[in-house]
Amino acid sequence: MRQPDEVTTFPQWSPAFLAGAQLEDVRTEYEVLQLLRRCASHFGFSHFLVARLPDGDRRRFSERLVISSWPAELVHGYDGLGIYHTSRLVAEVAQTKRPFLGDHSLMAPKEPGPAADAAAALAGRHELAVSLAFLLHATAGEPFAMVFSGKKAPRGQDDLAQLYFTAVQLFACLEQTFVRHPAVKDKLSGREIECLRWAAAGKSSDEIAIILGISAYTVSSYFKSAAKKLGAVNRMQAIASAMRMKLI
Template identity: 60%
Template sequence: MKELNEQAERREADAGALLEIDPASVRTEYELLHLMRRLIKRYDFAHFLIARLPLADEQRFSERLVLSNWPAELVRQYDAGETFQASVLVERLRQTKLPVAGGAELLEPALKGAGKAPVRHLQPHPDMARHFAVLLHTTYGEPFVAVLSGRRDEPKGVERATLYLTLVQLFECLERTFDAGTAVREKLSSREIECLRWAAAGKSSDEIAIILGISAYTVGSYFKSATRKLDAVNRMQAIARAMRMKLI
């Protein structure tokens, strides 16, 4: 019992330190990923995700993800199943402002037969037996869901409240990266974005030149300017940053 109490006190103390972070100091998704990994480690969770709350059935699960360390194979299965938008978790989050916690049933379809491949028929992940989720909103009201998954028991009392507040603060940091992405989008020209988009699709500079009807030299100049604007060191990093910022 003493060990459990000490563990709970440690979690609360660590989360309290996170609450003192200045959101303005977190400028990139990489920094936020580091904070999320620290959070789940200190609270004994194994996985996390932050995703846009489903608003339309046609959007794939992977397209809603903003930050996540879910196993890639599991994400692919959810894409194929198309059940996340109809899950018990999403339905419960729409009906409350309080955190939602539970077991694997949260990710099953709320209605029998929803989706093409019900989540309960998928191979369960051993480190995702239980979930803790909160509904979050941007300054402009866009809904997001943050989910922490692992084997540990449901957070309760002060720990539950502190964890919720920590997620709210970290989400505020994430929203600032959205603003940064908007600013970069305004700086990038439409041609620069097109070149990055085609490069992300696996096209070479020569192929992009043919597609856009411009010279390969011009394509190269667009890549150089886009790389500079994205504060990247090379083309591949520029593409990766543009994808993380949802620019392409």
Template identity: 50%
Template sequence: MRNDAYADLLSGMSSSTVQTEYEVLHLMRQCAAQFGFGNFMIVRFPLGENQRFAERLVLSSWPADLVRRYDNAACFGASPLVERLRQTKLPLFAETGRLMQPENAEKADLSWDGMDNTFAAHLHTTYGESFIVTLSGGRDLPDQRETADIYLALVKLFECLERTFEAGASARDKLSAREIECLRWAAAGKSSDEIAIILGISAYTVSSYFKTATRKLDAVNRMQAIARAMRLKLI
């Protein structure tokens, strides 16, 4: 695997010009294709079994419907993927269905077509925050040398992602106290109407706070704004 394409991939990941999640997403697609995988995801390590999958998802090429159904199944925190990565620093490779779904869980309406097997690694930011990075596809088990190559590529790619965290850290100074309150209550599952009652303001004002917070966090919607605020430890 150590060919010109692989060398170019590593070189691209070493560039200090990679500053946005979009650029990391592009590199992640290149990385997956380089090693014969069709899908990938980067997700924050769950702190408990009941934490929502979609809220912890950072980057992913999973079909949106699969993300929704897996989130509704509420089995991420109790999955063998999480349990096995808690116990090792080494990457692992296994059948996706068995890795993502607890054995004793009720059968969820999940389809892993084109994602038969998954390569997964447990990575940490400089400050110790834990993430899971996966590549999924129909390919066979990589040998020892290719496993090392994949792992190195994922570590370098994760460093690029961490740079985007630092680039967005200024959002801490940009968000107002009210915007942070609205995001915090939304993360707790409250609707705009409920947040309006809690804060003693109108639902229209709550909606306005969400719009400005979403813009300041460079997010495309409320869910992504909440996820980025959590990643930046604003809420």
């Protein structure tokens, strides 16, 4: 009987600019975030994001967002437009496995109109003049978009190849954090979940304090503790993580 072909796996690799990073030891989204920051900076980008592609239910962008360096104002502004599922990014990334470049209209709908103009203007205010995007798949097959944005395009084919291979490595690290989510549910307190739920509904810390009958300082403390437990670096990422785990 013929023996199966021997399978060869390559050792873990990281580029020179991530020197000192032990990718196999990465355990939290925060660690992945810091590595993605270093990656983006090395290639001259100011922003990045990883988001699940829409699956037909038209859920909000913030619910599909996994990890990003977008400021809260940009996330809120884009989320409020409700156009992620009709964006050029979603349309283009689903058609090719190759990295592709887009301009400030990448996150806007293909069809012209007020929403497309608003999305392009929002990108312009945050200097998302050029974006490099590509499709990645989780081990189970779920599709994700990874986008690096900034003022200038990549410097050449060698840089593009290194960025892509680095991104695949970092996405593998990010995927490893997904399997650790179920245990977090038992660690979050009822108050922490309430604060995250009201924040996801658009309430400020002061408004949540009034609703829950506690001080704004206490609300802030709940956000900090929830973010730490979720491996997030700020409120927006904590909310996004809680949504993905269906805690809120």
